[in-house]
Amino acid sequence: MPSLDAKKSGALRRAALAVLTLWWREMTRFLRQRSRWGSALAQPLVFWVLLGGGLQASFRPADAPAGTGYMEYFYPGVLTLVMLFTAIFATIAIVEDRREGFLQGVLVAPVTRTSIVLGQSLGSTTLALLQGVLFLFLAPLAGVSVSLLSLLLVVLVLFCIAFSMTNLGLIIAWRMRSTQGFHAIMNLLLMPLWLLSGAFFPVTGVPLWLAWVMCCNPLTYGMAALRRSLYLAHPIAAGAVPALAPALGITVLFGMVTLLAAVHTARQQAL
Amino acid sequence: MASYGETQYAVVPPATLLEPGITMTGVWHRYGTRVALADVSLQVGRGEIFGLLGPNGGGKTTLFHLLATLMPLTEGQVELLGYDLRRAAKAIRPHLGVVFQHPSLDPKLTVYENLRHHGHLYGLSGALLRERIQFVVQRVGLEDRVNDLVETLSGGLQRRLELAKAFLHAPSVLLLDEPSTGLDPGARLDFMAYLEHLRDQEGVSVLLTTHILEEAEHCDRVGILHQGHLVAVGTPDALKERVGGDVVVVQTPDPAGLQSQIRERFGCEPVIVDGRVRVEMAHGHTFVRDVVEAFAPAIQAVTFSKPTLEDVFIKLTGHRFWESTGHAEP
Numbered sequence: 001m002p003s004l005d006a007k008k009s010g011a012l013r014r015a016a017l018a019v020l021t022l023w024w025r026e027m028t029r030f031l032r033q034r035s036r037w038g039s040a041l042a043q044p045l046v047f048w049v050l051l052g053g054g055l056q057a058s059f060r061p062a063d064a065p066a067g068t069g070y071m072e073y074f075y076p077g078v079l080t081l082v083m084l085f086t087a088i089f090a091t092i093a094i095v096e097d098r099r100e101g102f103l104q105g106v107l108v109a110p111v112t113r114t115s116i117v118l119g120q121s122l123g124s125t126t127l128a129l130l131q132g133v134l135f136l137f138l139a140p141l142a143g144v145s146v147s148l149l150s151l152l153l154v155v156l157v158l159f160c161i162a163f164s165m166t167n168l169g170l171i172i173a174w175r176m177r178s179t180q181g182f183h184a185i186m187n188l189l190l191m192p193l194w195l196l197s198g199a200f201f202p203v204t205g206v207p208l209w210l211a212w213v214m215c216c217n218p219l220t221y222g223m224a225a226l227r228r229s230l231y232l233a234h235p236i237a238a239g240a241v242p243a244l245a246p247a248l249g250i251t252v253l254f255g256m257v258t259l260l261a262a263v264h265t266a267r268q269q270a271l
Numbered sequence: 272m273a274s275y276g277e278t279q280y281a282v283v284p285p286a287t288l289l290e291p292g293i294t295m296t297g298v299w300h301r302y303g304t305r306v307a308l309a310d311v312s313l314q315v316g317r318g319e320i321f322g323l324l325g326p327n328g329g330g331k332t333t334l335f336h337l338l339a340t341l342m343p344l345t346e347g348q349v350e351l352l353g354y355d356l357r358r359a360a361k362a363i364r365p366h367l368g369v370v371f372q373h374p375s376l377d378p379k380l381t382v383y384e385n386l387r388h389h390g391h392l393y394g395l396s397g398a399l400l401r402e403r404i405q406f407v408v409q410r411v412g413l414e415d416r417v418n419d420l421v422e423t424l425s426g427g428l429q430r431r432l433e434l435a436k437a438f439l440h441a442p443s444v445l446l447l448d449e450p451s452t453g454l455d456p457g458a459r460l461d462f463m464a465y466l467e468h469l470r471d472q473e474g475v476s477v478l479l480t481t482h483i484l485e486e487a488e489h490c491d492r493v494g495i496l497h498q499g500h501l502v503a504v505g506t507p508d509a510l511k512e513r514v515g516g517d518v519v520v521v522q523t524p525d526p527a528g529l530q531s532q533i534r535e536r537f538g539c540e541p542v543i544v545d546g547r548v549r550v551e552m553a554h555g556h557t558f559v560r561d562v563v564e565a566f567a568p569a570i571q572a573v574t575f576s577k578p579t580l581e582d583v584f585i586k587l588t589g590h591r592f593w594e595s596t597g598h599a600e601p
Contacts, residue, residue, distance in 0.1 A: 013394075014394045017391050017392075017394065017396060018391065018392055020391070021387075021388045021391035021392060022388075024388075025377065025380070025384075025388055028379075028380060028384065029377070029379050029380070032379050033379065100374070100377075100378070101371060101373045101374050101375045101376075102375055102376065102377050104341075104371050104373075104375050105369070105371070105375035105376075105389065105436070106392060107341060108339050108340060108341060108364065108367065108369045109364065109389075109392035109393060110361065110364035110365045110392075110393060110394070111392050
């Protein structure tokens, strides 16, 4: 009889293997579908250039030091938008997996729903992160100079943001049978989350009710952590947002909570 | 080959090799008020191919989903390899190979990649996994296509890959839902030959659902599922013997009239199915001669045949096989 410890480590190895193989599949599929390469990157870039450029002249971010243009203010917001779009694209693939039938084969395999969700989620998060890092190369264009330490922090924050956005996407995707409905719900849920996170305009000076909504929005803290990490050396340039430690704490917590919710949803679905 | 199942990744070895593959007792399933399965009991032995025959909507897929652990069992008892389905679904899964009615392959991946991911999900890896992939692709004749994307394979080859995938982890029970959907008759025969090979070489228990009568003919035993009820179980030959001899079908403009005339004249019990008069009897060939001599002006056509599983279905349910599905099929 194998000992209990051996059994446990065997189960852990199997779970890790399942997560890894589902993650690897997401990578392979992404590399094969060239049309997906640019789509999640191009759209935010267009947003940044057009909206940022257009509002540059008339919009002065409150509380920001003189010389901070809108292009610069909007830059971290667009980084988050890259995470958001990739999460949406990647979770649509989950709905397609169900429709095309791949998922049914995974569901009868001896793997837990937790492994399945983790594999899907980490796969999407990795893709989002890759595109986010690519977008980070444009930081000098925004007028942001980043040290190595702050770069590492930024990547960590982006990971947490992408992870929680993907998990939110999965909560919806596991319940959906069609991609059309999915689009509608995602736009309704995730876009306001992003708009009201301080990505587009700061909380300073908005009507009180809106300020309350923004304070309750978990993504506000992801945005704050992102700004704090980008301007690690010049805290004043980050504007009037929560400090790094609480912002990062809430962001990590949000990632955990959404993961648990996604796993719970997956367990409820029979097929 | 069989040893892979025990040593490498089985969570718990099968309770005993003498246990039958599948045992169902008194299984019911309801969707709201609609009854999908009504008191179904059946047994599939080790190394047996059992065909579940019935029209679409007869309850086959419900039964399949229950056995595949994709749906909770609400009423009745199911044992797979001696494991209680309700309590030990986790322990059953590693021993289960499943082929779905709809494809479960990733078309954007190659044959090899599909099999590798599947193997990983069943805890296989490294040299053992490579060996198993090699083995199953040879078995289904896909060895020269391993590096091709699945979307470039024909429907028949994709079906074979489904079977290879289901058998990759050397399961003891294979469940197949309408496995030959979309296959031409030649490919269908090939597919059945693979199943027979698995049964003979590996002692696998196979349960397949089908609405194709010719496919059911190839099974060791057949169960006929009609509106959720298992109306008969037996070997195809034994089932056909129930029909009683030959089947003669007479086409006429006035079926009711001819039915009573035949009843009076020959003392048999003709039935009307689908607007035609049907008689089952021994020595049907002499009856054909007699009935044509007696009622020639009223007869448009006469067919004489040995009983098929469709005749069994008609006898047991009073319906033509395709009638209840509501759409035209072969």
